[in-house]
Amino acid sequence: MRVPFEWLKEFIDIKDNADEVAHRLTMIGLEVEAVEHVDGDVVFEVNVTPNRPDCLNIIGIARELAAMYRTPLKFPEHDILAETGELDFNVDILDTELCHRYAGRIIRNIKICPSPDWLKNRLEKCNIRSINNIVDVTNYVLLELGHPLHAFDLSTIKGHLIRVGTPNTVKGQGATAKIKTLDGVEREVSEESLLIWDAERPIAIAGVMGGLETEVADSTVDIFIESAYFEPVSVRRTSKALGLKTESSYRFERGTDIKMLKKALDRTAYLMKEVAGGIVCGKIDIYTRRYMPEEISVRYEKVNEILGLRLTREEISRCLDGLGFEMEESADSLKIKPPAYRRDIKRESDLIEEVARIYGYDRIPAELPKATIGIDVQNSRLKTQGIKNNIKQALLRSGFTEVINYSFMGLHDIDALGIEAGDERRNLIQIKNPLKAEESFMRTTLIPSMIKNLLHNLSHGNRELKLFEIARVFISQKPEVRSRKSEEKTQTAFSLEPSAISLPAEREHLAAIYYKEKTKTLYRDDAHDFYIVKGLVEAILNDLKIYDYSFVRSPETFLHPGQSADIFIMDTKIGYMGALSPAIANSLDIKAHKPSVIVLEIDIDSIIPHGMQQVKYRPLPKYPYIERDTAIIVDSAIEASMLMKLLKSYPSDLIEDISIFDVYQGKNIPEGRKSIAFNVRYRASDRTLKDDEIDVLHNSLVNYILDKTKGQLRQ
């Protein structure tokens, strides 16, 4: 809302300069966002909050200043002195729920011409384009008093009749109406939208925009001016349905002053007579639903209790005085009736805010609360937050940089990964009004975002990238299955049928991507990228005191079948990792030689029940250990996990630890075979072991393995 300072000063005597007034306005809740100097005047750009439609005009802002400065408010000239002629005209409000009051005036013999400069200038300062003297006056009064008005060319209104009703009422149930509006657009208006009709047809969309056919034109001689009160919700619905927002609808949907509309009508007629000549005829005013304010009590004690002040009765009533309230004092409270322009005042708390606002927020002392010490013991997310943080710190320390992506994805992201129908990741949550097609679904996997991050950074010449993200994925739940979140909800005050609406499952995921170009470096590191990331996963799980995990070949279609694994904790799949399948990697236009991109995605929520178990101390060993290393040659299909399983299945209490330390294929090893070397550490808890005892045991263990694997000892 643009407010010229000179215009304000017509209604209130202000001694302060413009900057001071701007500051004062801001401090009573009318934030001045900018102060602009225009033609020797100052224009305030005031941000009016949606609860204060009464301040969407000059007089409303002047009223606030008057209350704060405790100075009188002057009202603009609006008395019609020469009112002539009988009115051969009828107004019929058919939907009184939607139109509480409708007033109008006829002005005859006007002369359409450009507006005088004073009028033009004021409108221009408020960023409104001057059209002609008649339209300009309606806009002027809109800015001055906040009431939208509309002028019709009287000669185009058929049957000397104005009807106010919805198509439902006027034309019958289910009917819609067609009207060409001032902007030249033919619009279809729904059955429940309020329109203005003459005897034959719709001539305006009530509170939104007038019709083209009844527009005031250069040839217009007689006009009909409308000043009405339309129900806010109805105007808002119509405006939204048509996608048509106007100065008028903006004010009607926030609520206009039903008592002001007659003054606004008279003020309009007064100004029109002044700038367009003509004869002002009598008026019609149909006021079917009177404004009946409810009495609200504001208790002195409650004011002080909420604000943390010790105001006296006088101080409280002095704050409210000047805001136009009808007030009645009693021993412990004030009884208040708000004026028609303050429909935002509905209960005691609203009045407490008024007191605080006028008293001044800056005068209320800042005081820390005296609160009981407490520590959160009920929060079920505490463990999750802890584990999440552990994982995050581990990744940061391992050189992974954190990214944050939008929670959106496109359908092609899922298609590109080759995720099949029936997969949970296709239970998509779709956004009805996305900004872009590629942002029209909520993510069910974080991998597409990680790939995009990789590509973005590769294009800037990065040769090594380690990125991770911790974010939620959203899995749509079948309607009959009630979601985790909706189960938490209690029944209080929840008006909708809970089982009918099901929120998606929101699961916390970790995703990471690792890419390293094989460039010449000072120091060698020969491990395959797969093992680097796998090592990280193992370290993270171990850090969470999770040891019972396993890696199993992954069936994920977008991963390299030979270099990928599903990750399990006991029998629960918690995620997967591996090289992107060559088909996908090649399509990514990665220039480097032999592109190898490792991705990782873990469902953190499924780790939670296993993580951070209570640690139980194990006594340190008292006796020394004995170690034996052995290399065997086996079929190359035998994988490490299988050999480990066999080794661990050997029945002996003395085996403390087993590890594989070398795998070799090539020279000196027959085709289709490989050598695996392992180390076994033996220890007894009650004595020092003897070498010859362990020789026997180890021999027997090796024979057991050779027998099971059909292998032979490597010499």
Added chain:
Amino acid sequence: MIEDLKKTFLDELESVKSLADLSNLKVKYLGRKGIITAELKSLSSIPPDERPLHGKKINDIKQFIEEKLDSRESQLKKEELGRQLLSDSLDITLSGKFTTFGREHPINKILSEITDIFVRMGFSVEEGPEVELDYYNFEALNIPKDHPARDMQDTFYISDDIVLRTHTSPVQVRVMEKRKPPVRFIAPGKVYRCDADITHTPMFHQIEGLMVDKGITFSNLKGVLEAFLHRMFGADTPVRFRPSFFPFTEPSAEVDIGCILCNGAGCRVCKGSGWLEILGAGMVNPRVFENVGYDPEEYSGFAFGMGIERIAMLKYSIDDIRLFFENDIRFLRQF
């Protein structure tokens, strides 16, 4: 004669340069055919009454030579070790094996910083769903359908009843529904609005806060938020509270800090006003209490919310919000 022997030995010891030389010298004096050994053998050829005295002299010199040889040996060994270590030396000016820690995203860095301050003041940390029921996002917060206040937030809709939460405020309602007062928590998280330009992204982050107890006042709201802002931006930062509107608080306030870029003088960032809007707050609207079954006659409380991107942009002088979600490593590594 024996004195001459000692002098000769010392001269020879002086010229010893290696352990091999030393070994030769040792043989020359103490070996089976050595000078001292010969002297000791020759004892039998002198008169018996002179033997003890002469024997002692020889033994003294033998001991002297042994000590000198030993000390020289350990000295030579030390020198040799030194030479050996020197040949094992590295070029310590070569760079170390490449290890770099990762960086936390600047948004999460600020988020943790803010969270930490409130946790120290006894607030717990709560979470809520990002895909939210219209009821929690709007209605329970006193924002009915068809209310112009809905225009304050451009909403992504999933269905008529389900939205992407436009703010973290629904967590207030969810927590109060589950718990009896007193409650004191913050709720950080992602929020969504369909808006995209240099200062708006369709997803961003907020932190919500709520404190409800008996006797909580607007004055307390000011106290807690001032303490937070002073901790976050420095103890000298001016703070001001001015009236505003949020449907779920009454009275409502907008909280500004003195512009941290121009120190209140007025600049492009604060649009010349000297102030920066940093958070929204207010006393919980009794209607919200009624919606969750709290008695507004018994309890009162305050709520607040702030946008993390804005704070991060101010703190790091970032002028385009979209940088946060491009995830360019050259950007992320700066924090």
